[in-house]
Amino acid sequence: MESAWFRRADVAAPEMSEAERAERAKREENERLEEWESARAAVSTSREPLPTRGAPRAEDWRTPADEGWRAAAAAAEPTLGGITAAGLPKRTPKANLVPGRVAAPPAAAAPPMPPISAERVRNRMASLQQGVRRGRAEVRDESLGKREKEEG
Known part of the structure:
Protein backbone atom coordinates (compact mmCIF):
# COMPACT_ATOMS: atom_id res chain seq x y z
CA MET A 1 0.00 0.00 0.00
CA ARG A 47 -1.66 -8.06 23.60
CA GLU A 48 -4.57 -5.91 24.75
CA PRO A 49 -6.96 -4.71 22.10
CA LEU A 50 -6.52 -1.12 21.05
CA PRO A 51 -8.95 1.29 22.67
CA THR A 52 -11.87 2.25 20.55
CA ARG A 53 -12.60 5.80 19.71
CA GLY A 54 -15.25 7.31 21.90
CA ALA A 55 -15.94 9.99 24.40
CA PRO A 56 -13.77 9.74 27.52
CA ARG A 57 -15.55 8.83 30.69
CA ALA A 58 -15.54 11.21 33.65
CA GLU A 59 -14.01 8.49 35.88
CA ASP A 60 -10.92 8.40 33.64
CA TRP A 61 -10.12 12.03 34.38
CA ARG A 62 -10.13 12.08 38.18
CA THR A 63 -6.99 13.01 40.06
CA PRO A 64 -6.10 13.55 43.74
CA ALA A 65 -6.00 17.30 43.07
CA ASP A 66 -9.71 17.39 42.23
CA GLU A 67 -10.65 17.66 45.89
CA GLY A 68 -8.48 20.76 46.21
CA TRP A 69 -10.14 22.31 43.17
CA ARG A 70 -13.57 21.67 44.65
CA ALA A 71 -12.52 23.29 47.93
CA ALA A 72 -11.12 26.31 46.09
CA ALA A 73 -14.34 26.66 44.11
CA ALA A 74 -16.31 26.61 47.36
CA ALA A 75 -14.01 29.26 48.83
CA ALA A 76 -14.46 31.44 45.76
CA GLU A 77 -18.00 32.14 46.94
CA PRO A 78 -17.41 33.74 50.36
CA THR A 79 -19.68 33.06 53.28
CA LEU A 80 -21.06 36.08 55.04
CA GLY A 81 -21.75 36.57 58.70
CA GLY A 82 -24.82 38.63 57.99
CA ILE A 83 -25.43 42.18 56.85
CA THR A 84 -25.06 45.37 58.85
CA ALA A 85 -27.78 48.00 59.20
CA ALA A 86 -26.04 50.00 56.45
CA GLY A 87 -26.30 47.03 54.10
CA LEU A 88 -22.63 46.03 54.23
CA PRO A 89 -21.53 42.42 54.70
CA LYS A 90 -20.22 41.35 58.09
CA ARG A 91 -16.92 39.54 58.11
CA THR A 92 -16.67 36.21 59.87
CA PRO A 93 -13.04 35.51 60.81
CA LYS A 94 -11.54 32.37 59.22
CA ALA A 95 -14.84 31.41 57.58
CA ASN A 96 -13.46 31.51 54.03
CA LEU A 97 -10.30 29.46 54.47
CA VAL A 98 -9.69 26.72 51.93
CA PRO A 99 -9.86 23.35 53.68
CA GLY A 100 -6.97 21.02 52.99
CA ARG A 101 -4.45 23.75 52.27
CA VAL A 102 -0.79 23.13 52.91
CA ALA A 103 -0.14 23.36 56.60
CA ALA A 104 2.43 25.81 57.82
CA PRO A 105 5.69 24.15 58.83
CA PRO A 106 6.10 23.75 62.56
CA ALA A 107 7.69 26.80 64.05
CA ALA A 108 11.26 25.85 64.84
CA ALA A 109 12.92 27.86 67.53
CA ALA A 110 15.34 30.19 65.80
CA PRO A 111 18.78 30.19 67.36
CA PRO A 112 19.32 33.33 69.39
CA MET A 113 21.40 36.03 67.73
CA PRO A 114 24.78 36.50 69.33
CA PRO A 115 25.09 39.80 71.11
CA ILE A 116 26.86 42.43 69.04
CA SER A 117 29.24 44.55 71.02
CA ALA A 118 29.38 48.30 70.68
CA GLU A 119 33.11 48.05 69.82
CA ARG A 120 32.37 45.79 66.84
CA VAL A 121 29.71 48.19 65.50
CA ARG A 122 32.08 51.16 66.03
CA ASN A 123 34.87 49.41 64.08
CA ARG A 124 32.50 48.53 61.24
CA MET A 125 31.27 52.11 60.92
CA ALA A 126 34.84 53.45 61.04
CA SER A 127 35.82 51.09 58.20
CA LEU A 128 32.86 52.29 56.18
CA GLN A 129 33.79 55.93 56.78
CA GLN A 130 37.41 55.34 55.77
CA GLY A 131 36.30 53.61 52.55
CA VAL A 132 34.04 56.54 51.65
CA ARG A 133 36.89 59.01 52.28
CA ARG A 134 39.32 57.01 50.12
CA GLY A 135 36.79 56.76 47.29
CA ARG A 136 36.10 60.48 47.33
CA ALA A 137 39.83 61.25 47.41
CA GLU A 138 40.45 59.01 44.38
CA VAL A 139 37.68 60.68 42.40
CA ARG A 140 39.02 64.12 43.37
CA ASP A 141 42.59 63.17 42.35
CA GLU A 142 41.41 61.77 39.01
CA SER A 143 39.43 64.89 38.22
CA LEU A 144 42.42 67.11 39.09
CA GLY A 145 44.70 64.99 36.88
CA LYS A 146 42.29 65.35 33.95
CA ARG A 147 42.14 69.11 34.39
CA GLU A 148 45.93 69.40 34.42
CA LYS A 149 46.18 67.35 31.22
CA GLU A 150 43.56 69.53 29.52
CA GLU A 151 45.32 72.74 30.56
CA GLY A 152 48.85 71.51 29.88
Whole structure:
Protein backbone atom coordinates (compact mmCIF):
# COMPACT_ATOMS: atom_id res chain seq x y z
CA MET A 1 0.00 0.00 0.00
CA GLU A 2 1.39 3.42 -0.91
CA SER A 3 1.01 6.45 1.32
CA ALA A 4 -0.83 9.45 -0.01
CA TRP A 5 0.87 11.73 2.47
CA PHE A 6 3.44 13.24 0.09
CA ARG A 7 1.29 13.25 -3.00
CA ARG A 8 0.03 16.58 -4.17
CA ALA A 9 -3.71 16.99 -3.96
CA ASP A 10 -4.78 16.92 -7.57
CA VAL A 11 -7.34 19.41 -8.63
CA ALA A 12 -10.33 17.45 -9.79
CA ALA A 13 -10.84 17.54 -13.53
CA PRO A 14 -13.90 19.47 -14.63
CA GLU A 15 -15.37 16.34 -16.26
CA MET A 16 -15.39 14.51 -12.88
CA SER A 17 -18.85 14.62 -11.34
CA GLU A 18 -19.58 15.59 -7.76
CA ALA A 19 -20.41 11.98 -6.88
CA GLU A 20 -17.09 10.77 -8.30
CA ARG A 21 -15.18 13.42 -6.32
CA ALA A 22 -16.99 12.40 -3.13
CA GLU A 23 -16.25 8.72 -3.80
CA ARG A 24 -12.57 9.48 -4.43
CA ALA A 25 -12.32 11.54 -1.21
CA LYS A 26 -13.98 8.75 0.78
CA ARG A 27 -11.61 6.14 -0.69
CA GLU A 28 -8.54 8.27 0.13
CA GLU A 29 -9.78 8.82 3.67
CA ASN A 30 -10.29 5.06 4.14
CA GLU A 31 -6.74 4.44 2.88
CA ARG A 32 -5.35 6.93 5.38
CA LEU A 33 -7.34 5.34 8.22
CA GLU A 34 -6.12 1.86 7.26
CA GLU A 35 -2.51 3.10 7.26
CA TRP A 36 -3.01 4.71 10.66
CA GLU A 37 -4.56 1.62 12.18
CA SER A 38 -1.82 -0.65 10.79
CA ALA A 39 0.84 1.69 12.21
CA ARG A 40 -0.88 1.69 15.61
CA ALA A 41 -1.06 -2.10 15.57
CA ALA A 42 2.62 -2.37 14.66
CA VAL A 43 3.67 -0.07 17.47
CA SER A 44 1.45 -1.64 20.09
CA THR A 45 3.51 -4.07 22.17
CA SER A 46 0.76 -5.31 24.44
CA ARG A 47 -1.66 -8.06 23.60
CA GLU A 48 -4.57 -5.91 24.75
CA PRO A 49 -6.96 -4.71 22.10
CA LEU A 50 -6.52 -1.12 21.05
CA PRO A 51 -8.95 1.29 22.67
CA THR A 52 -11.87 2.25 20.55
CA ARG A 53 -12.60 5.80 19.71
CA GLY A 54 -15.25 7.31 21.90
CA ALA A 55 -15.94 9.99 24.40
CA PRO A 56 -13.77 9.74 27.52
CA ARG A 57 -15.55 8.83 30.69
CA ALA A 58 -15.54 11.21 33.65
CA GLU A 59 -14.01 8.49 35.88
CA ASP A 60 -10.92 8.40 33.64
CA TRP A 61 -10.12 12.03 34.38
CA ARG A 62 -10.13 12.08 38.18
CA THR A 63 -6.99 13.01 40.06
CA PRO A 64 -6.10 13.55 43.74
CA ALA A 65 -6.00 17.30 43.07
CA ASP A 66 -9.71 17.39 42.23
CA GLU A 67 -10.65 17.66 45.89
CA GLY A 68 -8.48 20.76 46.21
CA TRP A 69 -10.14 22.31 43.17
CA ARG A 70 -13.57 21.67 44.65
CA ALA A 71 -12.52 23.29 47.93
CA ALA A 72 -11.12 26.31 46.09
CA ALA A 73 -14.34 26.66 44.11
CA ALA A 74 -16.31 26.61 47.36
CA ALA A 75 -14.01 29.26 48.83
CA ALA A 76 -14.46 31.44 45.76
CA GLU A 77 -18.00 32.14 46.94
CA PRO A 78 -17.41 33.74 50.36
CA THR A 79 -19.68 33.06 53.28
CA LEU A 80 -21.06 36.08 55.04
CA GLY A 81 -21.75 36.57 58.70
CA GLY A 82 -24.82 38.63 57.99
CA ILE A 83 -25.43 42.18 56.85
CA THR A 84 -25.06 45.37 58.85
CA ALA A 85 -27.78 48.00 59.20
CA ALA A 86 -26.04 50.00 56.45
CA GLY A 87 -26.30 47.03 54.10
CA LEU A 88 -22.63 46.03 54.23
CA PRO A 89 -21.53 42.42 54.70
CA LYS A 90 -20.22 41.35 58.09
CA ARG A 91 -16.92 39.54 58.11
CA THR A 92 -16.67 36.21 59.87
CA PRO A 93 -13.04 35.51 60.81
CA LYS A 94 -11.54 32.37 59.22
CA ALA A 95 -14.84 31.41 57.58
CA ASN A 96 -13.46 31.51 54.03
CA LEU A 97 -10.30 29.46 54.47
CA VAL A 98 -9.69 26.72 51.93
CA PRO A 99 -9.86 23.35 53.68
CA GLY A 100 -6.97 21.02 52.99
CA ARG A 101 -4.45 23.75 52.27
CA VAL A 102 -0.79 23.13 52.91
CA ALA A 103 -0.14 23.36 56.60
CA ALA A 104 2.43 25.81 57.82
CA PRO A 105 5.69 24.15 58.83
CA PRO A 106 6.10 23.75 62.56
CA ALA A 107 7.69 26.80 64.05
CA ALA A 108 11.26 25.85 64.84
CA ALA A 109 12.92 27.86 67.53
CA ALA A 110 15.34 30.19 65.80
CA PRO A 111 18.78 30.19 67.36
CA PRO A 112 19.32 33.33 69.39
CA MET A 113 21.40 36.03 67.73
CA PRO A 114 24.78 36.50 69.33
CA PRO A 115 25.09 39.80 71.11
CA ILE A 116 26.86 42.43 69.04
CA SER A 117 29.24 44.55 71.02
CA ALA A 118 29.38 48.30 70.68
CA GLU A 119 33.11 48.05 69.82
CA ARG A 120 32.37 45.79 66.84
CA VAL A 121 29.71 48.19 65.50
CA ARG A 122 32.08 51.16 66.03
CA ASN A 123 34.87 49.41 64.08
CA ARG A 124 32.50 48.53 61.24
CA MET A 125 31.27 52.11 60.92
CA ALA A 126 34.84 53.45 61.04
CA SER A 127 35.82 51.09 58.20
CA LEU A 128 32.86 52.29 56.18
CA GLN A 129 33.79 55.93 56.78
CA GLN A 130 37.41 55.34 55.77
CA GLY A 131 36.30 53.61 52.55
CA VAL A 132 34.04 56.54 51.65
CA ARG A 133 36.89 59.01 52.28
CA ARG A 134 39.32 57.01 50.12
CA GLY A 135 36.79 56.76 47.29
CA ARG A 136 36.10 60.48 47.33
CA ALA A 137 39.83 61.25 47.41
CA GLU A 138 40.45 59.01 44.38
CA VAL A 139 37.68 60.68 42.40
CA ARG A 140 39.02 64.12 43.37
CA ASP A 141 42.59 63.17 42.35
CA GLU A 142 41.41 61.77 39.01
CA SER A 143 39.43 64.89 38.22
CA LEU A 144 42.42 67.11 39.09
CA GLY A 145 44.70 64.99 36.88
CA LYS A 146 42.29 65.35 33.95
CA ARG A 147 42.14 69.11 34.39
CA GLU A 148 45.93 69.40 34.42
CA LYS A 149 46.18 67.35 31.22
CA GLU A 150 43.56 69.53 29.52
CA GLU A 151 45.32 72.74 30.56
CA GLY A 152 48.85 71.51 29.88
